Amino acid sequence: MTSLPDIASATLNRYDMLPQGAIVVVMLSGGADSVSLLLVLAAMAPRAGLKLSALHVNHQLRAGASDEDESFVHELCASLCIPLRVERVAVGKLAEQEGLNLEDAGRRVRYELASEEIDARCAAAGEPADMGRIAVAHTRDDRTETFMMRLAQGAGATGLSTLKPRRDRIVRPLIEAGRTDVREYLDFLGQSWREDESNSDTSRLRACVRHELLPVMRAINPQFDTSLARTIEVLAEEDLLLAEMAHAFAHDFATSSGERVEFDCAMMATLSLPMRRRTVRSAVLDAFPEASRLKFEHVEALVLGLATEGFARDLPDGLRAEQRYGTMSVSRTVEGNRSVASSLLSIPGIADLGPAGTMHVNRVEPVIGDAGPDIAVIDSDAVGGELSVGPYREGDRISPLGMGGSKKVSDLLIDSKVPKALRHKIPVVRDGDRIVWVAGVRMSESYKVTPATKDAIRLVWERKPNVADSIRGQERTEATDAP
Numbered sequence: 001m002t003s004l005p006d007i008a009s010a011t012l013n014r015y016d017m018l019p020q021g022a023i024v025v026v027m028l029s030g031g032a033d034s035v036s037l038l039l040v041l042a043a044m045a046p047r048a049g050l051k052l053s054a055l056h057v058n059h060q061l062r063a064g065a066s067d068e069d070e071s072f073v074h075e076l077c078a079s080l081c082i083p084l085r086v087e088r089v090a091v092g093k094l095a096e097q098e099g100l101n102l103e104d105a106g107r108r109v110r111y112e113l114a115s116e117e118i119d120a121r122c123a124a125a126g127e128p129a130d131m132g133r134i135a136v137a138h139t140r141d142d143r144t145e146t147f148m149m150r151l152a153q154g155a156g157a158t159g160l161s162t163l164k165p166r167r168d169r170i171v172r173p174l175i176e177a178g179r180t181d182v183r184e185y186l187d188f189l190g191q192s193w194r195e196d197e198s199n200s201d202t203s204r205l206r207a208c209v210r211h212e213l214l215p216v217m218r219a220i221n222p223q224f225d226t227s228l229a230r231t232i233e234v235l236a237e238e239d240l241l242l243a244e245m246a247h248a249f250a251h252d253f254a255t256s257s258g259e260r261v262e263f264d265c266a267m268m269a270t271l272s273l274p275m276r277r278r279t280v281r282s283a284v285l286d287a288f289p290e291a292s293r294l295k296f297e298h299v300e301a302l303v304l305g306l307a308t309e310g311f312a313r314d315l316p317d318g319l320r321a322e323q324r325y326g327t328m329s330v331s332r333t334v335e336g337n338r339s340v341a342s343s344l345l346s347i348p349g350i351a352d353l354g355p356a357g358t359m360h361v362n363r364v365e366p367v368i369g370d371a372g373p374d375i376a377v378i379d380s381d382a383v384g385g386e387l388s389v390g391p392y393r394e395g396d397r398i399s400p401l402g403m404g405g406s407k408k409v410s411d412l413l414i415d416s417k418v419p420k421a422l423r424h425k426i427p428v429v430r431d432g433d434r435i436v437w438v439a440g441v442r443m444s445e446s447y448k449v450t451p452a453t454k455d456a457i458r459l460v461w462e463r464k465p466n467v468a469d470s471i472r473g474q475e476r477t478e479a480t481d482a483p
Helices: 005-012 032-048 063-081 091-098 103-127 141-154 181-190 205-220 224-251 273-287 294-303 411-417 420-425
Strands: 021-027 051-058 084-088 132-135 252-256 261-265 312-315 319-324 327-334 349-352 357-363 374-378 387-390 428-433 434-438 458-462
Touching: 005 181, 021 032, 021 103, 032 051, 032 063, 032 181, 051 063, 051 103, 084 224, 091 103, 091 141, 091 387, 103 132, 103 411, 141 205, 141 224, 205 224, 205 374, 224 252, 224 273, 252 273, 261 273, 273 294, 294 319, 294 327, 374 434
Parallel strands: 021 051, 021 132, 051 084
Antiparallel strands: 252 261, 261 327, 312 319, 319 327, 349 357, 357 458, 374 458, 387 428, 428 434
16 A cells, blocks of 8 residues: 555655755644645655745634644644744634635635745745745545535536646645545554544535535445546646647737737637637736636627627626627726725715725724625724725735734735736725725724724725626635635
8 A cells, every 4th residue: 555655755746846945834724634744744854855834724713622723733843843833813704804605714814824924934044935835735535525516516627627736836745645545644653633523514515525425426436536536637637738729829819919909700710619718718818817707608708709790798807898890809998997086085974986986984883893895894093194095006005904914905905816907996995194994805903993992983885886896705716726
């Protein structure tokens, strides 16, 4: 039987995951998978020159059990002499504020913190950022479960070729190992781990797939996991090939000038329907990489529009398509290029934000938790100057609520998956030069309502349609490339 370290070593080599001397942050939950990953990498660190550390995020969802997880990982890392960073984030509260489910909110926090940590580790070591790796403990079982979840919810080849072994700085050394391999390895070492009882809650889709659907599939085919892993690999390889072909066709059959992409309808008609879809999508996303909400129905409309003189359609993210005289163009609309209108905020009052909608301001009784993605309630005593609203500026920083420290507003918008073309439409509320609230994204820790708050100000952003809708939990396929 092949051991877990052998499987991980083969996977690391096959996908060229870790350069010699890499700086590696292991995302450590305390569960069996992440514990085994830490032990495997710790064993190979001396000969590979790895600079290893770990990150644990206490989601504060399971009362005392979450604190016990935290204590466990502290003791484990101390025994291995591995540096550990622990962050406590109230994920339940964050999910409510951001309009996300718990899984999405937790994932977003973990990857954001991991990215910050690996950047800090690389900087401290005097190494370039591309020497850093974020090691995640997903196994073949996780890949199987994610495939079945996406299959049930509807996805194409790109979505089904799930959990890539390596994506940018994220690596998955255990992706070709089964959960059984992990348990056997830990049993052999006599190493304990933490169990999350929510993994047995079949009201959650992943747990339902794991405990109810997959046993049926494995009963039908005992080699189901192996067969599906092979299918996913084939899908991924074919998807990559088709993507490369589509990119080449887009280069030959479309022209881009930065703000506009134009298709030669006659040349596009020579392609098969599936390749037309891929070519249209490739060309549009190359020209407008921020167009994260371009869905199948939008691409299908564009493909039909190639053969329809006079075709016109508005698209997400401030884009518009028009077909005239054998050429179809996709460009940003005038409305799509306009920024949030700047304005002082009267209390009470309503500020016209131009293409972004309106901002409503009122004094209210302080109520903790009275907030949402488009609502912020702030402590009026914390306001030291005059409130105003406008677009974000380069260099703006905020102390995000519940996250600790400060962060660039531009990075916050990127992490929240706000497309580049829409970032100038996100209202930023200021108290003088201090950031109070990045509307729809996050307010500042400095202005939160506490039990000591005597008077509060309620800010409500009423959006115009299609303005920054993507930050309501919409994510690119790659952003959901992890359970």
